[in-house]
Amino acid sequence: MDLIIKHGTIVTATDTYQADIAISGETITLIGHDLSGDATTRIIDARGRYLFPGGVDAHVHLDTPVMGTITADDYQSGTIAAACGGTTSIVDFCFQMPGQSLGDAIAGWHVRAAGKAAIDYGFHIVVADPTAAVLEELAGLPAQGITSFKLFMAYKDALMADDWTIIQVLEQARQSGALVMVHAENGDAAHLLQQRFLAAGQTGPKYHLLSRPPRIEAEAVARVITLAEFVGAPIFIVHMSCGEALDELVRGRARGVQVFAETCPHYLNTSVEDLDRPGFEGAKYCYSPPPRQKSDQEMLWHALANGTLQSVGSDHAPFNFVGQKELGCDDFTKIPSGAPGIEERLIMIYQGVHEGRLSINRFVELVSTAPARLFGLAPRKGSIAVGADADLVIWNPDATLELTPARLHQRVDYTINQGRHVRGLPEVVLLRGKVIVADRDYVGQIGSGQFLQRARFGQAMQ
Numbered sequence: 279m280d281l282i283i284k285h286g287t288i289v290t291a292t293d294t295y296q297a298d299i300a301i302s303g304e305t306i307t308l309i310g311h312d313l314s315g316d317a318t319t320r321i322i323d324a325r326g327r328y329l330f331p332g333g334v335d336a337h338v339h340l341d342t343p344v345m346g347t348i349t350a351d352d353y354q355s356g357t358i359a360a361a362c363g364g365t366t367s368i369v370d371f372c373f374q375m376p377g378q379s380l381g382d383a384i385a386g387w388h389v390r391a392a393g394k395a396a397i398d399y400g401f402h403i404v405v406a407d408p409t410a411a412v413l414e415e416l417a418g419l420p421a422q423g424i425t426s427f428k429l430f431m432a433y434k435d436a437l438m439a440d441d442w443t444i445i446q447v448l449e450q451a452r453q454s455g456a457l458v459m460v461h462a463e464n465g466d467a468a469h470l471l472q473q474r475f476l477a478a479g480q481t482g483p484k485y486h487l488l489s490r491p492p493r494i495e496a497e498a499v500a501r502v503i504t505l506a507e508f509v510g511a512p513i514f515i516v517h518m519s520c521g522e523a524l525d526e527l528v529r530g531r532a533r534g535v536q537v538f539a540e541t542c543p544h545y546l547n548t549s550v551e552d553l554d555r556p557g558f559e560g561a562k563y564c565y566s567p568p569p570r571q572k573s574d575q576e577m578l579w580h581a582l583a584n585g586t587l588q589s590v591g592s593d594h595a596p597f598n599f600v601g602q603k604e605l606g607c608d609d610f611t612k613i614p615s616g617a618p619g620i621e622e623r624l625i626m627i628y629q630g631v632h633e634g635r636l637s638i639n640r641f642v643e644l645v646s647t648a649p650a651r652l653f654g655l656a657p658r659k660g661s662i663a664v665g666a667d668a669d670l671v672i673w674n675p676d677a678t679l680e681l682t683p684a685r686l687h688q689r690v691d692y693t694i695n696q697g698r699h700v701r702g703l704p705e706v707v708l709l710r711g712k713v714i715v716a717d718r719d720y721v722g723q724i725g726s727g728q729f730l731q732r733a734r735f736g737q738a739m740q
């Protein structure tokens with residue numbers, strides 16, 4: 279045995295118990311009481327700490343061109359920030375550029391990550407230019423470990439997929455064992471409202487919010503669930519933001535549709551009021567869907583607790599306020615859409631444990647176990663079990679922090695959680711048996727993250 283973590287409280291999606299964990303190489307090899315090794319075995323004392331499986335963030339954007347600029351984090355800074363926040367696996371979105379083959383897009387994403395990733399990573403493929411050849415290419419991707427296809431119902435004249443495209447991609451996914459993910463907002467309706475506001479000279483950040491009302495999301499959620507129902511394919515809806523859309527999710531599921539969905543920490547912690555901040559500050563809160571009412575935050579917490587929502591992704595899409603968000607200072611439709619959050623995801627959801635909104639086991643399920651299972655990473659990732667990768671977070675439930683950009687590792691000049699006092703922090707993080715974070719700082723080997731060949735939907739990773 280190379281390492282034994284002693285006296286910690288192990289927390290999985292189902293159980294909480296005290297035991298020691300032994301690690302050989304990259305794998306958990308034994309869980310039991312009073313484990314001991316030999317003279318060469320390293321011991322970590324985790325008394326008074328929780329042991330969680332490493333976080334799995336299935337919704338991040340790194341080194342990605344968006345709206346004429348590029349995300350502030352690349353693979354190195356973004357994965358270091360993820361690690362410092364307790365996340366040991368991500369699934370990033372590989373974007374196909376217009377005219378590009380999926381093969382070329384994927385090759386480009388491998389180059390972005392290689393030698394830089396501090397944690398393990400996989401790719402979803404974004405189908406942006408759905409030619410007949412591209413739709414055929416999809417069939418071959420699961421064999422390369424890319425087992426989820428992403429579509430946008432928003433962003434007219436850019437990424438927006440029409441119903442026939444959605445149906446064809448769902449059918450390809452059904453045949454090849456992939457899971458289709460959707461950004462569900464009606465892009466045509468948002469476009470109309472945007473044009474009206476701009477024509478009236480209403481150009482500030484709050485019109486971003488007003489041009490994307492809840493019904494625009496709810497309509498797209500209802501429609502895509504219906505399309506998945508006709509095709510007979512499972513579907514995953516990303517970043518659900520409001521009660522009106524949750525109602526459609528519940529209805530679809532009651533009809534027997536295999537529909538899964540996530541929300542993101544920003545929908546639990548920001549609201550329409552943040553768009554009324556003075557000056558151009560509201561641009562920090564321009565993401566799509568936009569922040570909603572406080573009452574929606576409550577409904578989302580309930581949906582996380584009661585199983586209506588399966589998973590929490592960060593939707594990390596970082597743009598500096600200075601120089602990037604400012605691109606939209608005269609026109610809200612030019613504000614790069616997104617917010618940072620890869621490092622704060624576990625921390626912000628854990629606050630729900632403190633507040634009595636979630637059990638600690640449900641917390642682990644939402645940030646690790648469920649996304650690992652849905653996206654083909656189980657049983658290697660997402661749990662603490664013999665034979666699983668030794669991806670572990672040693673969590674100090676009593677540590678506190680005031681969140682500021684300077685105290686985070688994300689390479690971006692703001693946080694939407696500015697000034698928030700949080701309790702409960704990752705202290706030590708292990709990736710496949712190696713300590714990569716100690717005292718909230720990255721101490722690992724840059725580039726030690728590995729590409730994850732994900733299993734087909736419903737299957738186990740080899």
Ligand code: MN
Pocket residue numbers: 461516517566567
């Ligand atoms: Mn999106």
Ligand code: MN
Pocket residue numbers: 337339593595
């Ligand atoms: Mn996204």
